[in-house]
Amino acid sequence: MKRKDLIAGSLIVVLLIVVLLLVVGGFFVKTRVAVSENRLAANITKAVQNKDGALFLRQFSKDTQGIKFSDIGAQSVVKDLHDNATDPTSEIGKIITDGRTVVGTKVNYRFAVERKKVLGLFDSYYLTTRKSPVTVTDYTGDGDDMTITMTSGGRNQTVTQRQLRSGLFPGRYDFDISSGGEDDGSYWVHAAGGGDTIDLTVTAD
Known part of the structure; x- marks a missing residue:
């Protein structure tokens, strides 16, 4: 085999490896790093069903998670949603991501869904809220x-x-x-x- 053929063959192998890494990396980012609206809703529902304030809080932006005592508030929210909501627990995540108010809770919580780009390619959704002084x-x-x-x-x-x-x-x-x-x-x-x-x-x- 000529040297040119060896070089061409090596380049093809390298390109195939790069393409494979890009495809696998992109799939990983899309499914594990970027959060779809459906996945966000599912995470919220799971947090409420399990009264998991930490999981609920992780659905928010980093700035929101950093609010003083937010872990205490998040835990009380999932407890209220779990214990008092008259909407089906299995639908609470979808209700919140749709921008609707969950019925039956102690107060009408206000959450908003926002979107950001991951690696400039994939949409990732998260919750935000406003602090109450x-x-x-x-x-x-x-x-x-x-x-x-x-x-x-x-x-x-x-x-x-x-x-x-x-x-x-x-x-x-x-x-x-x-x-x-x-x-x-x-x-x-x-x-x-x-x-x-x-x-x-x-x-x-």
Whole structure:
């Protein structure tokens, strides 16, 4: 075999390998990295059926996942959807990706579906929502030394008013609040994802 034939044959083999890698890589990206609307809906439904807040949260954009306490909110959302929705659980993912409101929940959650390109070729779908700022108004008359403890999820974690004003992911959040050295009781807020400011009013017993 002539040297030219060997080189041509080698080039053909290399090109076939490159094409094969591109096809396999493209298939992997399309099926494993890019998220279709149907797959997004299926992931949401699975999260609700299993009350899996972590899986539900992974369906959102990275910025949304990074919202402070979003894991607490996501867990409460899937619990609410699972326990209280009057729509069939098996259809909740499709309802949300269609932009409709799930019926029967404590609040009307607002989620939106957005699309991005993966490798400039494949459409990938994900959820977004809006943060709900929380302002705390103290009517106890005990001064400004208010201590706010988030008790959701058994955390017992002190939070600041600044953190609350920065906005919460949709869901229910429970707090124990004390002011002026006195226990002012337990409070809660339920964010829906519409971006509206929630006023948490602390009053004396």
